[in-house]
Amino acid sequence: MRTVEVIVDVPAHQTNQTYDYLIQEGQRVEVGMRVHVPFGNRNVEGFVLGIKEDAQEADFKFALKPVYAVLDEEPVLTHELIELAKYMCEQTASFMINALQTILPAALKVGRKQAVKVKTQEMVVRVIDGVVQPKAKKQFEAVEFLLGQRLPYSATELRKQFSAPIVQSLLQKGAIVTEEQEVLRSVYNSSVYEEYVKQPLTAAQQVAFDAISAGRESGQAMLLHGVTGSGKTEVYMQQIEAVVASGKQAIVLVPEIALTPQMVQRFVGRFGEAVAVLHSRLSNGERFDQWRLIERGEVKIVVGTRSAIFAPLTDIGLIVIDEEHDSSYKQENMPAYDTREMALWRADFHHCSVIFSSATPSLETYARAQVDRYLYVGIHERIAGLMMPEVKVIDMREELHAKNLSMFSRDLLAAIRDRLDKKEQIILLFNRRGYATFVKCRECGYVVECPNCDISLTYHKTSNKLHCHYCEHQEPLPQTCPNCTSPYIKLFGQGTQRLTEALQQEFPDARILRMDRDTTSQKGSHQAIFDTFSNLEADILVGTQMIAKGLDFPNVTLVGVLAADQTLNFPDFRASERAFQLLTQVSGRAGRQRAGTAIIQTYMPDHYAIQFAAKHDYQGFYQEEMKIRKQHYYPPYCHVSSLKATAASAKEAYDLLFAIYQEFKDDEAIQIYKPVPALIARVNNQYTYQCLLKYKDKKHTLARLYDLQQKYYKHNKVSLSISV
Ligand code: ADP
Ligand code: ZN
């Protein structure tokens, strides 16, 4: 008899174990397909992970139940993706079903209610000449037109061009034949992209290119470390060209949706239709179609954000992770996988290389390049001999002394005015969205907070209301203090929207664009803002950190950073590293074709992260930061994981973590800290506690963390999440 091993989707029954079912007469089933099976007294869906061709009844403890239905005609999972899911489970202490669901697009997951439909369209598939006489002028024209087109031709288009009644007559006369045909939703229109011309490499780029070619021969992972504007993209694009020419495929990952328009433009502009795009803003249908396009082998290059690493390519020749240091490559929720690890695994499977590209590599990656685990490839000068931007650090305390209470230092204002006069562009980074960060009473100090979360509310001018950024809560702006009834309740703090207004007041004629989460909530809005700015239809781009990375606007000669300390003050051992990266990246947006300047406003001008960023000194920063990491025993000197427990009562959350703490504290291989409230301890009336683990032995710890998951996932009051 034939049986299948199935991993089922039963939230209350998590395990990495498969269950056996009997294949029935006439069922065609393969590994990687989805099936409907009985489980307890229910029907559930699951993935087939194995098939036993000649199983014996004696092999099983119980009488096997049958597979009710096979849901696919073709497997949705390749052998490789199943193995990758297993690896993901090990790396994140997660369950197999969750790993598989994470890898697949919504349309191919199991247990989903809304099915994603295959889109069809009526297409003209045949045109029969001679049926329509020339005297039926319009109809004749339509036939003539179709004879000059490549079939199938969209019937909808034809109706638009020649009217519906004309097409109807053609159909009735039998002059054309139409058919419903499947169409794949496209996510870009390749004809609107200008060609992105291949550039002859500079000497420095050529050296890097050759080093990468050599590294690729042996399938080595590499760090491509080049200052901002050194032309790293061109180098790896030409590598990809070579990969595609050899018949293989490539994946290019970008950290954030904000960067995809530019990357898509460059790749489609050079490689045309061979490019698929996968990112979180696609609809389920679009994502499904991109996935199928890739699966059918019609795509050579996949460009996308984090989850594009799971693209079902079958013959990968190169994986590029652009801005590899970016924190978005780490998934926050379980399975909390690290895209860089997934990339290394797939590269190993395909015997190809991964290129980690960055101007500011993460400490972990740079440290690996130092000990030759990654091949180090450096480009240390900008394209066309351009200088690095000059960076001025402005001490905002001195502005206060000079009685300048505005958000802008005098130097920054002067520089903006100068660039506006010269018709050059400006980027201003302000790491805070919204209008004002909070509402505070001047008399009693009361700050209006969300009733559900431990977080102050933010005023949004567009709605004229206070919003919570963590839950849905909104409320009107209070007229008097809810605490002491004083009328002196005021908006404090500043956000991108407020900044934009203040800027407009200073420079009434300037055309200002804003890019933050509020202005980019709609599909295509990143692209629109990007296009407007690069077509020189705006003078100043104001934005949150999403404008800091990678973007290449040749006409920008001034970059201003308004609250450089924001990132530094964040309670995280990576805070200095993040601040250094952000400042280096954003200054790097200046002067990509002419000399540029960056102005950093800060209250901590002497902080080493700011000082090294101002000097473009990655090495210096690395040395200093490594000393601190070593001293305090933080990565890359060890691994860290965090455990989070969330519950409706703080006590329950704490108790669970404390029990775990007791369990782990005698393990000599693991250093565990006592549970503490999470940074925002209450969100939507759910309380979160967390505790930190440090360890060197990854395998041992991961195994223990997996056991922990097994033991506590069923805890019905507290949810436990692990981030490795
Ligand atoms: P990076 O990613 O290293 O910051 P980019 O790849 O964005 O740099 O390149 C910076 C600019 O230099 C881009 O506008 C790019 O088109 C241009 N560029 C890259 N390589 C060359 C080259 N070999 N010759 C001329 N221009 C180049
Ligand atoms: Zn008050």
Ligand code: ZN
């Ligand atoms: Zn809230």
